[in-house]
Amino acid sequence: MKTIKVLGSGCANCETTAKLIKQIAEDMQTEVAVEKVEDIAQIMAYGVMSTPGVVIDEKVIHAGGIPDKESIKSWLLNETSGYCSGSNDDSGCCS
Numbered sequence: 001m002k003t004i005k006v007l008g009s010g011c012a013n014c015e016t017t018a019k020l021i022k023q024i025a026e027d028m029q030t031e032v033a034v035e036k037v038e039d040i041a042q043i044m045a046y047g048v049m050s051t052p053g054v055v056i057d058e059k060v061i062h063a064g065g066i067p068d069k070e071s072i073k074s075w076l077l078n079e080t081s082g083y084c085s086g087s088n089d090d091s092g093c094c095s
Contacts, residue, residue: 001031002076007043007053007063010036014052017066021054024072032076 004021008014018034025032037043037055046055050064056075 001033002056003033003035004075005035005037005053005055007037007046007048007055008051009040010038011051013066014038017052017054020066020069021072024069025076028073028076030076 006014006018006021008017014036018036021032022034025034043051043053046053046060048060048063052062052064052066053060054062054067054075061075062071
């Protein structure tokens with residue numbers, strides 16, 4: 001079972017992201033535990049400045065805006081290559 005954290009203040013986009021992840025996981029018959037993290041200190045500890053953020057296996061894989069369905073499907077299929085902020089950093093993205 002994957003544990004997925006949705007980081008955000010509880011805004012509509014954060015709620016929609018959590019529901020979308022649950023819905024797609026159910027459609028794919030994939031067992032997930034979706035946890036909403038609304039504490040600003042915890043969100044900041046992940047380095048997320050734009051919400052909603054999505055964390056899988058303690059790795060930020062998305063930040064800012066509602067993720068598209070295809071991205072969520074790839075996350076659930078273990079095809080995560082890591083969060084890409086658009087800069088080449090130590091996470092290995094954009095390289």
